[in-house]
Amino acid sequence: MKTRKTTAVVATAVVLMLGASACNGSKDDNGGGKGGNGGSGATDAALTSIVNPSDKAGGTVKIEMSDEPDSLDPGNTYYGWVQNISRLYGRTLTAFKPAAGKDGLEIVPDLAEGLGKPSADAKTWTYTLKKGLKFEDGTPITSKDVKYAVERSNFAPEALSNGPTYFKAHLAGGDKYKGPYKDKNPDGIASIETPDDSTIVFKLKDAFADFDYLATYSQTAPVPAAKDKGADYVKHIVSSGPYKFESYDAGRGATLVRNPNWDKKTDPIRPALPDKVTLRFKVKQETVDSNLIADNITVDGAGTGVAPATQPDVLTKPNLKKQTDNSYAGATSYLGLNVNVKPFDNVHCRKAVQWGIDKASVQAAQGGDPKGDVATTLLPPTVNGYTKFDLYESAGHKGDEAKAKDELKQCGHPNGFDTKISARSDRPAEMAMVTAVQASLKKIGINADIKSFPAGKYFQNFAGNPSYVHSNKLGMIMMAWGADWPTGFGFLDQIINGSAIKPSGGNNIAELNDPKINKMLDEGIANTDAAAREKTWGEIDKAVAEGGTMVPLIYRKNLLLRPVSATNVTVTQAYLGMYDYVLMGSAK
Known part of the structure; x- marks a missing residue:
């Protein structure tokens, strides 16, 4: 076409x-x-x-x-x-x-x-x-x-x-x-x-x-x-x-x-x-929620929904529940593993994290079903090109401790290792999620020290700044990403393409620069056959999963009020x- x-x-x-x-x-x-x-x-x-x-x-x-x-x-x-x-x-x-x-x-x-x-x-x-x-x-x-x-x-x-x-x-x-x-x-x-x-x-x-x-x-x-x-x-x-x-x-x-x-x-x-x-x-998120309930403001600008602490009150009171909209966000919350921070330069260390995370606990921590479904792919189901697969499937999405420990042996850290993990301090749901990630990884010997930063400077000064990430050994980075436009390319390009790595303000937080994946992206967007282009996005998603650089956590939903x-x-x-x-x- x-x-x-x-x-x-x-x-x-x-x-x-x-x-x-x-x-x-x-x-x-x-x-x-x-x-x-x-x-x-x-x-x-x-x-x-x-x-x-x-x-x-x-x-x-x-x-x-x-x-x-x-x-x-x-x-x-x-x-x-x-x-x-x-x-x-x-x-x-x-x-x-x-x-x-x-x-x-x-x-x-x-x-x-x-x-x-x-x-x-x-x-x-x-x-x-x-x-x-x-x-x-x-x-x-x-x-x-x-x-x-x-x-x-x-x-x-x-x-x-x-x-x-x-x-x-x-x-x-x-x-x-x-x-x-x-x-x-x-x-x-x-x-x-x-x-x-x-x-x-x-x-x-x-x-x-x-x-x-x-x-x-x-x-x-x-x-x-x-x-x-x-x-x-x-x-x-x-x-x-x-x-x-x-x-x-x-x-x-x-x-x-x-x-x-x-x-x-x-x-x-x-x-x-x-x-x-x-x-x-x-403005503290709980205060924003209170102002919405009291009809003192028109909208929460972040558009990510009420805080976990507000959610039970909103959902159990009929007069408030009717003012809610539980929308799919066309976005995925995931954990990026930076390939330029040891030991995540080793694919088996990355796969140990993939198997070790209890995603069910992460889902519960961020608010349960109303805030999102457990994710197994980067592309969310509402974006053109989504293909259903799960390369790290476990019972109840609770992780597989035996497989995680086997990967740790293969990467030379049989007893686990220490690392740092970042999240945005002023996003309560993300802080709850990172705490759940930390707890599940501790069970397999990976000790992740949480470092929190303000959202407004998160990418410019910290998580999206390779110099800071490397010097501070920030190996694991919490991230939430939605499509720049609702196609597979609009979702994937800026978070997995090597050309998207920037000195600051970048979103390729894993610093993934795989020539094979870069080529697949370039060829996909150049293809004027819509069906073939759509198929390519799912193939790229699977190629990223095979390398283990990003751990999909939640297909996000917003409980808006x-x-x-x-x-x-x-x-x-x-x-x-x-x-x-x-x-x-x-x-x-």
Whole structure:
């Protein structure tokens, strides 16, 4: 398949799969339907419909969360919740349609007039921008602003290290271009062409069948070069969306207000109903939950659900349970074993961990069934390309002590060994999981010393920083990962591809750089046959499992709680099963 129909077929397959998965929750007898015309507010109503629909403008959407963002800069972020929120102030070439249920996985034009026009070999993609687009200061948005946004976000790790580097990996000449802060050539990278102010052309070194998905990424949100301050751009982000920053306080929060130069005529997908959106960071998770229950805030920005301590109360009180939505997150929690930290350079030491972990205890620790199912693969069942297998199968997912100890003998540590394991200190469920991992490994002689770090700096300074990992012998790293877009490549590439290893802010925490796996990824995304491409993702997943570098733990689910005053509430699978923040409003 060599036209943009390729993307549409992939999306359709994913939609059907996700639609089936969403049905695992309680049925909403009064809601449902395409686009969500209603929604009773019953348990799981927001999985397939819009709860408390409203077209009333005004009010304030209040967002709180327990940690802080890696960055609110659309070009310097990798957290799914920031991608979700950034759509309020950053428009992209294409976008996932803000809609209920399966309709929320449809890719639609945003800044562009239509979806990308690929060449026959899918190596060249062309987009034409809409007329009348403006930044918050009234200056026109041009194709050069989109090009510059891609250049700064993908080619300047010295200033912007948090986001993915798909463009760098796939653009022709991407391995040579040094980025706009070092390369002062005003024309920038040659493989992104802007023949006029409305046209942008991406020339790739290889075929990339998922490019319309990549164009939804916040890295295509335009940035005026004259206003860019590198890492400090986050202090004065120039809006292209319906809201702009009234204030920003690093590590504490921000306030968004209406952008007077946003034009609804060019942006039919964003309702932009609230007058204001407030963000508050570093609020204890239990406090966030209490504020949701008391209807003091609109949404938990992290989108990962209530804390384990809150969950029993929510599930046993009928009036609260009906305000919950137990969504699949399209994400997997797993344990990365860094191949450059001894003894995990030895495959048998890695396999000892695979056999030694009691996954059932990890599932119980993070909240039981409502928070996720035991995982045996990296790819979750809701992502295109998932193939069911279990190379380390044990009774009741409790591990196999005998096989674990046999692997320890083969790796030269018959009595076990000492290591360190990291987790995010401000994520209660992850801390509960890492404690369970520690306890089960101790039974086979592996003593894992827990090191906890704040989520906002977890990848930049610690777990995603190879220098820190090596010098501190951080051999085991807790991780949760959701697809950048809902295909196998969108899930796997940035966590297993050798090209994704970065000096800081990286997500290939195992530092896996297997030539065979790298080649499989490259050949898979270049294949314009959708069925063959889908099959490849499952094969790659199994190849990773055979090397033992990553231990799948939980296919994550979110036990979300919507307060009574929240309007237009619906779950989006495009953003890891959290609520769609573009649609949400408040009756207050």
